Amino acid sequence: MEKTKSKIDRYFTLKSKFPELFGPIDVDDPRVREILHTGTWLFLPTPLHGNGPRIGIMRSGMYSADKYTIEEVMRLVNAMQEIIMLEDDYAILQGAVFIGDFKNSTMAHMMQMTPSLMKKMTVHSEEAVPLRPKAQHFINTIAGFEPIFNMVKPMMSAKQQKRLFVHGSKMDSLTKEIPVKYLPKEYGGENGSVEEIIAEWDKKLDQYRDYFKRSGEWGTDEKLRPGKAIDFESLFGIDGSFRKLDVD
Template sequence: MPAQIRPLTPELQKNANELLHEVPERIESDLEAFKTWISQQPHLTPRTDDQFLIAFLRGCKYSLERAKSKLDQYYTLRTKYPEIFNVTDVDGGKFREIHKTGTIIYLPTPLHDNGPRIGLWRMGLSPADKYAILEVMQVAQAMQEIALIEDDYANVNGIVFIMDMKGATVGHLLQMTPALAKKMTVFSEEALPLRPKAQHFVNTISGFEPIFNMFKPMMSKKIQARLFVHGDKMDLLTKQVPLKYLPKEYGGENGSADEIVAEWEKKFDQYRDYFKDNANYKTVESLRPGKPIDFDGLFGIEGSFRKLNVD
């Protein structure tokens, strides 16, 4: 049976072939090998539809061993820390309220029209005294998960992310504890198959530097090289992300925040049952073959940061 995946545009298929080592004729057998391994893991119950799994193969440039590790860690961390990484309800709590602020948006046109997806986090739009960072991160996580499933530009070309701190306060920064920073960094690098191509920080506020310096050493050298701090100099940002690719609120041409939020409201409605179903996909550590994972050593504030080892 042919693989049940969306066909890529000719430009994206060319990128997938050249950058990710995708061989279209081999996709079916690559997915089959991945599913065979999954079926042999007593502790792991993941989604196994083709469109979901190919995101992991593409995100790992078709290294099956890396894709296995990422998939395992994706569900390991979601099971262990569901309040951060496993969204099961896109209607409850403050989820829709935060989304409607337009704090986090994915812009409709990718960079240079056929490049990475552009994400924008406008921190100041969700006041720290009203919304906890974990509540905001639930929205970010849900959007990231939808991108993983349906955004071919994000899957093939990666994501360029812009953090705009205009209007943010020290209260926002104080919510970012070292333990949370570690978890976010590990999830982003070791579990998520969406490749970060660049992370830009603009309109940074007083107190940002110590938080940034806490995060940075936790990241791989490759990711560290993709971090760009522009202070309040938007012209430095627009040298790398031309103004036309920013939304209308910034003087660009890449959609308006209100329209993007309205589109994603519909998307969350469509994905409501999908997210409820997330509760069924997990790991059971007592069934994991081999040595159990030492979560306290990995993520305790005193514990030194190191990678998860998953066979």
């Protein structure tokens, strides 16, 4: 019970403190739909093995890092994840496996991933969201991925660190863990096409229009928190970006 209360508290605290990442989206904002239509993030229709974890794919190379910020992208991703939590029993019971596909990604995409942002996303994933990451796979990694990976990994719990798998460009290595039939048609699989998945999520955003309008009223007021206030500076005070790293 205490763990559940803690997750609920953390979830709404993060939504209130960092709305640019975790706040409700405006489904009628053209930029929200534009990002959705790039196919940067996909939740696949069939879970792993038919009744296992939900599968999510992040394709960072699909959006323009010159036009959109990573905060805009992740805000949409978090909204999609919220919909999953509301209606997807497989995800709640079995968790989710995530694939990070870096095909066509550039250093401009990497530079958007500041340590502070990655820390916020890690805390949100591990301490706030009732959606257990069962594994995270990375494919088509580019030069510059490794130093970022090595910086982010220690931010994660020991359990989650053991669930990270880097496959480089070896698709056959990935499909040993996730059989190809559970991947989208564009990856040689049978789990929907990117176009079909985007169209389905267009409909979902329409269905949740009123929900996201109402959810803007939900959050926390830190002035009313009993006891010691959360030290956000200490928790997320890692500043700077990966521009300082040697990524050659």
